[in-house]
Amino acid sequence: MNIRLERKLIEEFVAKKKRARYIAFIERESSRKTFLDELYHFKDFDWNLFEEIRGNQNERDAIRQTLIDKKNISSCYVISTNKTFDGKPFTVSDGIDQIVGIEGTIIIFGETEVVYYEGEAPHNRFISK
Numbered sequence: 001m002n003i004r005l006e007r008k009l010i011e012e013f014v015a016k017k018k019r020a021r022y023i024a025f026i027e028r029e030s031s032r033k034t035f036l037d038e039l040y041h042f043k044d045f046d047w048n049l050f051e052e053i054r055g056n057q058n059e060r061d062a063i064r065q066t067l068i069d070k071k072n073i074s075s076c077y078v079i080s081t082n083k084t085f086d087g088k089p090f091t092v093s094d095g096i097d098q099i100v101g102i103e104g105t106i107i108i109f110g111e112t113e114v115v116y117y118e119g120e121a122p123h124n125r126f127i128s129k
Contacts, residue, residue, distance in 0.1 A: 001026075001087040002077055002087070002089070006079060007023055007026065007027075008111065008112050009079075009112055010023055010026070012112050013045055013050075013112070014046065015044050016046075022035055036081050036086065036104070037081070039079070039080070039081050039104040039119065040103060040104045040119055040120040041119055041120060041124075042117065047126075049128055049129060050126040050128055051127060052123070052126055053125040053126065053127060059100050059116070060096050060097070060100050062127055063100065063109075063114070063116055064096065066127055066128075067092065067109060067114060070109075072110070073109050074091065075092065075095075075109075075110070076089070076096075076107050076109045077089050077090075077107070077108045078095065078099055078105060080099070080104060080106070081105070082102050085099055085102065095107055100116065101118070102118065103118055103119060103121060105117070114128055116128075
């Protein structure tokens with residue numbers, strides 16, 4: 001687990017009144033599952049920092065388009081209800097190709113320059129502005 005990066009995500013993108021709660025969850029292995037379980041219907045982001053990927057818009061293309069201006073990002077980190085991927089780093093290409101589409105997942109690109117969230121379908125895909 002990359003607690004430093006997860007903490008940075010929470011400090012930058014989660015609503016202020018919920019930050020301490022989620023930081024406490026991720027810092028203890030015994031409570032991490034509580035945080036992960038909320039990812040299917042996560043309501044505590046600062047939604048002003050995100051835009052929805054609407055309807056049948058291809059989320060992979062939306063992420064790639066967002067990353068075009070940020071050429072120095074070469075890796076991403078995954079927080080997911082899927083244990084196979086949770087807490088692991090990936091290249092940007094592998095992250096987009098393998099992880100996007102998995103519900104209950106956050107992908108952090110670089111050092112939180114871009115954040116992608118996918119909750120339970122339908123209409124629950126967001127990317128940071």
